[in-house]
Amino acid sequence: MMKVEEFQEIRLEIAGxxxxxxxxxxxxEWHAKADNVSPGAALCRATGATREEAEQAVLRRAQELxxxxxxxxx
Amino acid sequence: xxxxxxxxxxxxxxxxxAHAKDPNVRVVEVDVDTKAFxxxxxxxxxxxxxxxxxxxxxxxxxxxxxxxEELMSASGVQPDTTLVIYGDNNNWFAAWALWQAKIYGxxxxxxxxxxxxxWLSEGRELSHEVAAVERTRYQAKPPDLSLRALLPQVEExxxxxxxxxxxxxxPQEFTxxxxxxxxxxxxxxxxxxxxxxxxxxWGKACNDDGTFKSVADLRQLYAAExxxxxxxxIAYCRIGERSSHSWFVLKYLLGFDKVTNYDGSWTExxxxxxxxxxxxxxxxxxxx
Numbered sequence: 001m002m003k004v005e006e007f008q009e010i011r012l013e014i015a016g017x018x019x020x021x022x023x024x025x026x027x028x029e030w031h032a033k034a035d036n037v038s039p040g041a042a043l044c045r046a047t048g049a050t051r052e053e054a055e056q057a058v059l060r061r062a063q064e065l066x067x068x069x070x071x072x073x074x
Numbered sequence: 075x076x077x078x079x080x081x082x083x084x085x086x087x088x089x090x091x092a093h094a095k096d097p098n099v100r101v102v103e104v105d106v107d108t109k110a111f112x113x114x115x116x117x118x119x120x121x122x123x124x125x126x127x128x129x130x131x132x133x134x135x136x137x138x139x140x141x142x143e144e145l146m147s148a149s150g151v152q153p154d155t156t157l158v159i160y161g162d163n164n165n166w167f168a169a170w171a172l173w174q175a176k177i178y179g180x181x182x183x184x185x186x187x188x189x190x191x192x193w194l195s196e197g198r199e200l201s202h203e204v205a206a207v208e209r210t211r212y213q214a215k216p217p218d219l220s221l222r223a224l225l226p227q228v229e230e231x232x233x234x235x236x237x238x239x240x241x242x243x244x245p246q247e248f249t250x251x252x253x254x255x256x257x258x259x260x261x262x263x264x265x266x267x268x269x270x271x272x273x274x275x276w277g278k279a280c281n282d283d284g285t286f287k288s289v290a291d292l293r294q295l296y297a298a299e300x301x302x303x304x305x306x307x308i309a310y311c312r313i314g315e316r317s318s319h320s321w322f323v324l325k326y327l328l329g330f331d332k333v334t335n336y337d338g339s340w341t342e343x344x345x346x347x348x349x350x351x352x353x354x355x356x357x358x359x360x361x362x
Contacts, residue, residue: 001117001199001200001201002114002199002200003197003198003199003200004114004194004195004196004197004198004200005197007194007195007197009195017256017257022191022194024194026113026114026200031113033110035163036255036256036257038244038245038246038255038256038275038277039243039244039247039255039275039276039277039316040163040164040276040277041163041255041257041258042105042106042110042162042163043257043258045109045110045113047113062257065257065258066256066257068257069252069254069256069257070252070253070260071246071251071252072250072251072252072253072265074249074250074251074265074353074354
């Protein structure tokens with residue numbers, strides 16, 4: 001049984017979209033997750049041996065996904 | 075929680091930490107899939123995946139009564155089990171599961187207020203073990219379809235304003251600027267909203283920590299858009315899971331009598347042939 005440690009949420013912008021990045025450590029493994037802020041859907045998750053590894057992996061994937069979203073003229 | 079119309083449908087993380095392994099309690103984490111659960115979950119919890127276990131995988135539909143009974147039986151749930159559901163995305167998919175449990179008459183089903191996010195942010199224990207359960211022979215009640223809206227009801231509500239249509243998607247989805255939440259696949263042909271719908275995004279019902287806002291705040295949120303429970307309410311989103319969350323708020327926290335979830339949502343309406351959509355911002359509540 002492990003406890004979540006160093007839980008942190010960071011707001012940033014990727015490909016023009018506001019994103020909420022959640023990072024925490026569970027034992028020796030770091031977990032990162034990216035959500036779009038509006039509406040709040042989970043985009044992707046990643047794990048890594050270091051915080052940077054998990055964070056970079058999830059940011060890369062979020063960039064791929066978000067850059068595909070097309071805005072339309074209303 | 076005491077001020078909510080039905081506080082018995084909600085439990086806090088403290089309650090779950092104290093009771094998750096009680097013999098008559100079954101805690102289940104529900105998400106679109108089980109990736110989050112596999113990273114670590116509430117000790118004693120089981121996992122249900124929305125995409126394979128909470129939808130009919132052959133036809134687009136909720137679970138049949140038989141499928142629901144099988145899910146409950148395999149999860150060791152009895153009709154008198156206290157079923158506590160939580161999940162990611164502030165309980166979107168957990169609310170979907172609760173909605174189906176209510177349709178099939180499960181007596182005591184509750185959401186963990188704040189969902190997975192709150193559990194993590196509080197630094198609580200996570201487990202990688204999958205709880206062993208003893209299979210049951212669960213018998214569901216006949217479906218209560220008064221909790222569900224199908225297309226004909228929505229068409230009537232839109233054309234005759236017989237019910238308040240509440241669109242709980244993001245403002246950009248509502249106006250038609252985007253066809254799906256940023257980063258997710260587009261699953262409809264057209265953008266916009268159902269004519270007559272009010273935009274009340276699901277997230278406005280939550281605090282920053284994922285818990286539900288107070289009754290007073292919730293009442294004000296919906297009343298500002300003309301939704302006060304005086305006529306039936308139909309909630310919808312893209313695939314019906316965010317609207318389950320808002321359905322829960324309207325039905326159990328505010329206690330409105332006639333609230334339905336339109337699970338066909340925008341992936342049905344936005345792909346229909348020969349029906350109108352509206353684009354842009356909605357008219358003010360007073361104009362509808």
